[in-house]
Amino acid sequence: MKKYLLLFSLIIIGLSACDKDEVATQAAVDDAKIQAYIKANNVTGLTKDPSGLYYKILIPGTGPYPVYAPTSSNLQVGYTLTYLDGQVAQKASNAPLLLSSTVLGFQIAMTHINQGGRIYFIIPSNLGYGSNSTGAILSNEVLIYTVDLIGFY
Numbered sequence: 001m002k003k004y005l006l007l008f009s010l011i012i013i014g015l016s017a018c019d020k021d022e023v024a025t026q027a028a029v030d031d032a033k034i035q036a037y038i039k040a041n042n043v044t045g046l047t048k049d050p051s052g053l054y055y056k057i058l059i060p061g062t063g064p065y066p067v068y069a070p071t072s073s074n075l076q077v078g079y080t081l082t083y084l085d086g087q088v089a090q091k092a093s094n095a096p097l098l099l100s101s102t103v104l105g106f107q108i109a110m111t112h113i114n115q116g117g118r119i120y121f122i123i124p125s126n127l128g129y130g131s132n133s134t135g136a137i138l139s140n141e142v143l144i145y146t147v148d149l150i151g152f153y
Helices: 004-039 104-110
Strands: 054-059 074-084 089-098 120-122 143-152
Touching: 004 120, 104 120, 104 143
Parallel strands: none
Antiparallel strands: 054 120, 074 089, 074 143, 120 143
């Protein structure tokens, strides 16, 4: 019995290491894509968040910042979501969103602007949909958002 438990533990540890390696590899691939995009499109003024998200405050806005943990803000936003090739994936002019129901990169970015602000950000796939495909968004996609924070409560 102990042999099986040991074997099972080794398999779990091995699989966990593979997942971490895959995530690290994908993060490096995404960052290289983002760097190439920034250079090719002469994008300036970006700040790299410790999470790996790149952002630029276009209009700072005023007042408090939205929050996503432990409680979440309800947002009213206008946004455009594009891929690195410029193809528009989604667009809305006045969308209600619960911040905690959005992808992690969106949550992180929105805490950098105030009401009335506009932010441009590029999120690596691990902060987006990761290896999951959802609707028109393919797995391991780097995503670019431009978001107007109309309001929140």
